[in-house]
Structures are given as structure tokens and as C-alpha cells.
Amino acid sequence: MTPPSRALVTGATGFLGGALARRLLDLGHQVRSCSRSRSPRLESLGIEQCTVDLGSADAEAALREAAQGCDVVFHVAARTGAWGRWRDYERTNLIGTRQVLSACAEAGVPRLVHTSTPSVAFRGEDLEGVDEAEAPLVLEHHAHYPRSKALAEHWLLQHAAGAGVAAVALRPHLIWGPGDTNLMPRIVARARAGRLARIGAAPGRPRISPTHIEDAVESHVAAWRALVERPQLAGSAYFVTSGETIATWEMIDGMLASQGLGPVRRSLPVPVATALAAALEVVWALLRLEREPPLTRWVVRELATSHWFSIESARRELGYRPRRSVADGLEELTRLRRQQAAGAQPADGR
Numbered sequence: 001m002t003p004p005s006r007a008l009v010t011g012a013t014g015f016l017g018g019a020l021a022r023r024l025l026d027l028g029h030q031v032r033s034c035s036r037s038r039s040p041r042l043e044s045l046g047i048e049q050c051t052v053d054l055g056s057a058d059a060e061a062a063l064r065e066a067a068q069g070c071d072v073v074f075h076v077a078a079r080t081g082a083w084g085r086w087r088d089y090e091r092t093n094l095i096g097t098r099q100v101l102s103a104c105a106e107a108g109v110p111r112l113v114h115t116s117t118p119s120v121a122f123r124g125e126d127l128e129g130v131d132e133a134e135a136p137l138v139l140e141h142h143a144h145y146p147r148s149k150a151l152a153e154h155w156l157l158q159h160a161a162g163a164g165v166a167a168v169a170l171r172p173h174l175i176w177g178p179g180d181t182n183l184m185p186r187i188v189a190r191a192r193a194g195r196l197a198r199i200g201a202a203p204g205r206p207r208i209s210p211t212h213i214e215d216a217v218e219s220h221v222a223a224w225r226a227l228v229e230r231p232q233l234a235g236s237a238y239f240v241t242s243g244e245t246i247a248t249w250e251m252i253d254g255m256l257a258s259q260g261l262g263p264v265r266r267s268l269p270v271p272v273a274t275a276l277a278a279a280l281e282v283v284w285a286l287l288r289l290e291r292e293p294p295l296t297r298w299v300v301r302e303l304a305t306s307h308w309f310s311i312e313s314a315r316r317e318l319g320y321r322p323r324r325s326v327a328d329g330l331e332e333l334t335r336l337r338r339q340q341a342a343g344a345q346p347a348d349g350r
């Protein structure tokens with residue numbers, strides 16, 4: 001990975017992919033991107049962009065062309081979110097991952113870093129301080145996103161070596177920070193609409209271990225470096241967090257405070273929230289509504305349980321060193337909001 005190496009990032013128009021692409025550029029590498037849309041910002045940075053729908057029939061040829069001459073592919077793109085049709089999740093996350101691996105194999109790309117998620121190991125119960133062996137990937141999930149991500153990670157790690165590609169999977173947990181497209185915008189929008197309630201709000205519980213965007217990016221760079229120096233790591237999956245645990249609702253209240261909003265005061269018992277989510281899912285399915293319901297059973301389970309992970313494997317094997325604390329990340333968001341309100345700074349601070 002001596003610069004200038006050439007890297008392809010799928011999903012660089014998104015939160016993590018964009019931050020990773022910029023970091024790779026900063027490190028002196030040449031970066032290409034593949035997503036369905038084009039981004040003027042990537043254009044302005046000199047990032048070559050190819051537009052491709054990962055699940056489409058012609059994706060493999062386009063990906064192969066984009067991967068030509070690359071030393072590494074970071075497969076970050078995915079259909080995220082908590083709602084949608086299984087076939088759309090399957091198409092992008094499973095079929096798309098297969099096409100990315102085929103393209104790497106055919107273009108002779110030696111290494112692939114795949115962005116997975118700890119949700120692949122989530123069984124709906126507390127996961128506290130567990131490592132990859134204690135919380136293995138499960139293939140059966142009740143929601144489409146974790147199921148499609150689990151099938152994709154499993155398939156990729158089973159087949160990459162046979163295709164001649166050294167691959168690892170990273171499972172960054174709850175990525176947050178400047179430029180967030182998912183977590184914080186959803187929380188803030190719901191709070192502003194008066195539709196946010198604590199679920200199962202026992203004091204100090206449940207607990208989570210979020211990942212600041214800079215740490216999520218560094219874990220990807222570390223994984224690439226590790227694959228170069230220690231090819232025997234290929235086939236492994238790693239939990240990634242910023243190495244700190246915090247009560248879920250303390251984190252949510254902190255995010256709201258950073259945006260000038262008060263803490264969540266209403267609360268719902270878990271059984272009530274679950275029944276409400278189930279009813280909403282039925283109505284949404286019957287009416288074939290595409291936008292996400294205000295609550296799903298998967299989101300209730302995620303909010304009502306602890307999930308925090310040991311990152312010892314990533315530290316030991318990848319040399320990953322998280323640097324950003326929750327407190328300093330929240331201060332940064334507060335500062336950026338004030339600068340933005342004064343018209344001085346874009347939302348992600350760059």
C-alpha cells in the first residue's frame with residue numbers, strides 16, 4: 001500500500017465510503033468510486049466515478065472495468081435502512097457483493113475489504129463485550145437488512161480465497177459523526193417531529209459501543225495494511241467500535257443536545273413498542289408503503305438491547321487503534337452546528 005496505490009471504493013457517494021475515499025486521497029492514493037449516482041464533490045476532488053447499480057445484470061462488467069489496475073477494492077456500498085422489499089436488499093447486498101468479488105477476481109485485484117455490520121451477529125438478545133467467536137454470524141434474521149448483510153459476508157468469506165482474492169470483513173458498529181446520512185439524521189428528524197420515545201428505559205441500560213466515522217475509516221485503512229503484511233488474515237471478520245461503551249439513551253440525548261434539542265422525555269415499555277411496531281409493519285405492508293414506518297420490530301430490539309463488542313481482534317490482528325471519544329465527537333458536532341448556523345461550514349466539517 002505504498003502510495004500511490006490505486007483503490008476502488010464502492011459507495012463513495014455515501015457516509016462511510018465518502019469519508020474513506022477522502023482519507024485514501026489524503027494518504028496519496030488514487031481513488032475510483034462506484035455508486036448509482038455521481039457526486040460533484042467527488043468530482044471536485046479528482047475521484048474517478050463510475051455509475052453502476054450493483055445488483056443489475058451489467059454490473060459485473062462495469063465493476064471489472066472500474067477495478068482494472070486496482071491494488072484493493074473497498075466494498076462499502078449497501079442498501080441500508082430498516083424497511084423495504086427483500087428482493088431489493090438481496091439484489092444490492094447479496095448479488096451486488098457476489099458481482100464485486102467476481103469483478104475483483106477477473107480484474108486481478110489481490111485484496112478486498114468488505115464492510116459488514118455487527119447486526120450479522122445480532123439474535124435479538126443482549127450482546128455484552130462479546131468477540132467474534134462469542135457472537136458468531138447468524139444467517140437467520142427477521143429483518144431484511146441484517147439478513148442480506150449476513151448472507152453477503154458469509155458468502156464472500158467462503159468464496160474469496162477460491163477466487164484468488166484475499167478478503168476480510170469489517171463490522172463497524174453504529175457509525176456516527178459529521179456527514180452521517182443515517183443514524184443521527186433519523187434520530188433528529190423524529191425528535192423534531194415529536195415522535196421519539198425511550199424504549200425500555202432502565203437507568204444506564206441498554207449499552208452500545210458506537211464508532212466515530214474517523215475510526216471506521218481508519219479500521220478500513222488498517223485492514224488493507226494488515227492484508228498486505230499478513231495475508232494469512234484473509235477470511236476473517238472483525239468487530240469495529242471506537243472502544244467505548246455508553247448507555248443508548250445517553251448517546252441519543254447527547255446527539256440531540258449537539259443539535260440544540262432537548263432530551264427524550266417520553267418512554268414506551270418494550271412490549272408496547274413491539275406491539276405497535278408489529279401493527280405498523282402490517283399496515284405498511286398492506287398499503288405497500290415504501291417509506292420506512294415510524295417503528296419496526298427490528299429497531300425496537302436494537303433499541304431495547306445492549307450490543308457492545310470487544311475489538312481486541314481488530315487491535316491485535318489489524319493494528320487498529322481507535323482515537324475518537326464520544327465526548328469529543330459530540331463537542332465537534334456542536335461546534336459544526338454553530339459554525340453552520342453562522343454560515344461558515346458545510347455539515348460534515350470539510
Ligand SMILES: NC(=O)c1ccc[n+]([C@@H]2O[C@H](COP(=O)([O-])OP(=O)(O)OC[C@H]3O[C@@H](n4cnc5c(N)ncnc54)[C@H](OP(=O)(O)O)[C@@H]3O)[C@@H](O)[C@H]2O)c1
Nearest residue numbers: 011013014015016035036037053054077078117174175181
Ligand atoms: N452507518 C452505520 O451506522 C453502519 C453500521 C454498520 C455497518 N454499516 C455498513 O457501512 C456501509 C456504508 O454505510 P453508510 O452508512 O455509509 O451508508 P449510506 O450513506 O447509505 O451509503 C450507501 C452507499 O451505497 C451506495 N449504494 C446503495 N445501493 C447501491 C446499488 N444498488 N448500487 C451501487 N451503489 C449503491 C449508495 O450510493 P448511491 O445511492 O449513489 O447508489 C451510497 O454511496 C454499508 O455497507 C453498511 O451496511 C453502516
